[in-house]
Amino acid sequence: MTFLAYRVEETEQGIQAAWQTLNDDDLPAGDVLIDVAYSSVNYKDALSASGNKGVTRAYPHTPGIDVAGTVLASNDPQFKTGDEVVVFGYDLGMNTAGGFGQHVRVPAGWVLHKPQTLSMAQAMAWGTAGFTAALSLQKLERAGIRPDAGPVVVTGATGGVGSVAVALLAKQGYEVVALSGKPEQENFLKGLGASRVIGRDEVLALKGKAMAKPLYQAAIDTVGGDLVSALIPQIQPEGAVTTCGMIAGVKIEASVFPFILRGVSLLGVDSVEIPLADKQAVLNKVADAWQLPQLEGMTTEIGRSELPAVLAAILAGQGVGRYRVNLQRD
Structure with a gap:
């Protein structure tokens, strides 16, 4: 199955990035294949997209440390086709193809069940x-x-x-x-x-x-x-x-x-390698007692074509609030 991904490459002219068509076979091995609805933009994403070797060692690469989407296939019984899930942290978007691609494949030990009281869009407003x-x-x-x-x-x-x-x-x-x-x-x-x-x-x-x-x-x-x-x-x-x-x-x-x-x-404060159960507990908490009704108002949703400009702004320290990427919107 083909999908679009924001691919960052090292060339003779320097780091270059563009949306490319990839195939599921281009993804790394993993337990859960996810159709990505939304991602978000973080400072670490801007570093990875700029070619920072302290974040991402090998290129070409697809950044995006956050994912909210739907399970397309799973070889782990915890997840079935159609489940709505969230992934953040671990190696996603760093050295494993990340959420700026419409599909990701990751280990089951990285995947969180999305609470029913939190939409996928809301989950990526948090990110x-x-x-x-x-x-x-x-x-x-x-x-x-x-x-x-x-x-x-x-x-x-x-x-x-x-x-x-x-x-x-x-x-x-x-x-x-x-x-x-x-x-x-x-x-x-x-x-x-x-x-x-x-x-x-x-x-x-x-x-x-x-x-x-x-x-x-x-x-x-x-x-x-x-x-x-x-x-x-x-x-x-x-x-x-x-x-x-x-x-x-x-x-x-x-x-x-x-x-x-x-x-x-x-x-x-480490948000990358903490135990999955602790991540799930925090996700459940922000979906319940720590809900922020004003979060949507401080989140700017962008389409794929707007991603390069937002990455540049965040890298330059000019970002304000949260940025959510709608992977289905150009």
């Missing part, structure tokens, strides 16, 4: 970015963070993870401070539930201090680098910082004082 935001909040709450104990700051607040984190925190009753380098998006962020929007300079001014005034109960960091370093000294006693991104850098500098004198926790 890996949204699930990472949900995992970040889950980590904070397991560390004792509660809505009545002080504000939570979110870095990279206009991005995919950050925007969902702002909305999710606000829905759960937290006072949210959105940190962004895009002052023109203040109304967007306040519309998601942020009580206040601050710029990077306000936080980075305290970088290098061992301890600073404890302004925030916790932080959800989505960008890494200096912002994490600057925020740790500003966290209240027994507070916590989650971190899940690296767009601003892969290194942080911090004194041990906030950890020893205030009991601050630094929590890494």
Whole structure:
């Protein structure tokens, strides 16, 4: 069976990408063949589509770390033809042909059952970015963070993870401070539930201090680098910082004082290799108690022809909110 896929290739002229017609025989071995209805666009997809060897080692390749679709064939009894399923994380879209193709074939151990209360389109409004935001909040709450104990700051607040984190925190009753380098998006962020929007300079001014005034109960960091370093000294006693991104850098500098004198926790968030049962639990939660009615309004749905421009915008740090790809629409 043939299908369309956004194929990224290395050529003498550099990295080039285009929609191509492929055959199911071109897909890797796996247990479950899926007809992809929707995918989403994440920063990791933009890196893979640009030829970043730290994400994808071998080309030609089809990026897309998220999939929502219908099972076409399965040799695993957990899944039958016609089942609606979701895949995110593991090696999908990194070194295994991903969701920017109308068909994918993956191991059964990567596949989640889509909850009935969540449509395939809604699942891809969440995507890996949204699930990472949900995992970040889950980590904070397991560390004792509660809505009545002080504000939570979110870095990279206009991005995919950050925007969902702002909305999710606000829905759960937290006072949210959105940190962004895009002052023109203040109304967007306040519309998601942020009580206040601050710029990077306000936080980075305290970088290098061992301890600073404890302004925030916790932080959800989505960008890494200096912002994490600057925020740790500003966290209240027994507070916590989650971190899940690296767009601003892969290194942080911090004194041990906030950890020893205030009991601050630094929590890494992995949305790729966590156990499948944990992923299913998060998917079920966002389909139920953590539903975000405003998520559709902060999601831009694009067709296949619009994908290159969106990938370029996200790579340049110009993306706002979530992007969902309708694989059936040009």
